[in-house]
Amino acid sequence: MSKEFGKVGVLYGGRSAEREVSLMSGAGVLQALQSKGIDAHGFDTGLRSIAELAAEKFDRVFIALHGRYGEDGTLQGALEQLGIPYTGSGVMASAIAMDKVMTKRIWLSNGLPTPGFRVFDSQSTSAADLQLAADELGLPLMLKAPHEGSTIGIKKVNSGVEVTPAFAYCAKYDEVVLAEEFITGRELTVPVLGRGRNARALPIVEIRAPQGNYDYQNKYFSDDTQYLCPAPLDAELTQKIQAIAVRAFNAVGCAGWGRVDFMLRATDNEPFLLELNSSPGMTGHSLVPMSAKASGISYEDLCAEILRSAALELHASQDWKAE
Incomplete structure (x- = not known):
């Protein structure tokens, strides 16, 4: 199997607010690939440069980075320039x-269901604007830093007096803040593997956090x-949610693997x-990995797949020649 993949880099760590999680992800992936006989090497993009990455001459890399500078397209662009295939x-x-x-805008344009929302500038939004959003979208209300993950920069607002301090907290993480309608119900997530017509949904996971608070501590x-x-859902509803997950994945143009998060409204x-x-x-x-295991795929086999x-993603023209 080592010959099939060549020299592999596991990119982890990075410089985002999710560095700690990425270090754990990367360590797990590295160990899994090495256990399969793959010539895998860890590479912390938060401590080492793109020039050092190029010098390693990896045949392909596994991106185990989360958040900015790893999950947001910036690293993917650098890897395209270097000609290194990536996950x-x-x-x-x-x-x-x-x-x-x-x-959310792309999903809405494709007729896919997502909670109502408003977007606010972190610097110029007034208390009156926030109160209007709370009136329009209702309480409870979710405020989110839209470019963060791992529940970083997220606050649930239960009353009007909480709106302004919650907004100030989220604004520390981003230039804009997303105000989103709160859906009361069950929290679900659906991993997707593959691309395009070959994309497939894995088993649905239902998350039941203490007091319904799936925050950073409870998540990791x-x-x-x-x-x-x-998840304990009937077959028809399971298939419906998995189909929406694949449509949502493909609508954004994702490939390889990903995870689509849902709320299942309690009322209907x-x-x-x-x-x-x-x-x-x-x-x-x-x-x-939990969902993959439920479908008979081990952690090690998942990493290899x-x-x-x-x-x-990009392929240079065969006619191009350096002058």
């Missing part, structure tokens, strides 16, 4: 998926969060798309 989505899809606002470190996989079991992760976590608490899908 996951290409430049444009990575950039879009990292932006919750643009993702707590043993109190419950995960039900496959209608699913609503929340966000799309184009480079999901691969830690001991992560959901993609994702690595096998590594590709370059």
Whole structure:
């Protein structure tokens, strides 16, 4: 198997607010690939330069980075320039998926369900504007920094007096803040593997966090969060949600692998798309490996399958010649 992949780089760490999670993801992926006999090497993009990456002469890389400078298209662009095949989505899809606002706009244009929302400038938004959004979208209300992940820069607002301080918190992380209608119900997530017509949904995971608070601590470190996989849903609803997940994945142009997050409204079991992760976590608490395991795919085999899908999105013209 080592010959099939050549020299492999596992890119992890990085400089985003999700560095700590990426270090855990990268360590898991590296160990898994090495256990399969693959010539894999760790490379911390937060500590080493693009020039050093080029000097390593990797035949392909597994991107285990989360957040900015790794999941947002910037690194993907550099890898295109270097001609190094990489896992996951290409430049444009990575950039879009990292932006919750643009993702929601694309979903809406494709007739896909997502909660109502408003977008505010972090610097110039008044308290009156925020109150108007709360009146329009209702309470509770979710405020989010739209370019962060791992529940960083997110606040749930339960009353009018909480809106302004919650906005100030989220504004520390981004130039804009997303105000989103809160959907009361069950939290679900659907991993997707492949691309285009060959994209397929894995088993649905239902997340039951303490007090319904799936925050950073409960996501990565707590043993109190419950995960039900496959989620206890009837076959028809399961197929409906998985089909929406694949449509949402393809609408953004994602490829390789990803994870689509949902809320299932309690009143009528209608699913609503929340966000799309184009480079999901691969830690001991992560959901993609959990779902893969439920479908008979081990962590090690999952990492190898994702690595096998590594590709370059752009292809230089065969007629081009350096002068």
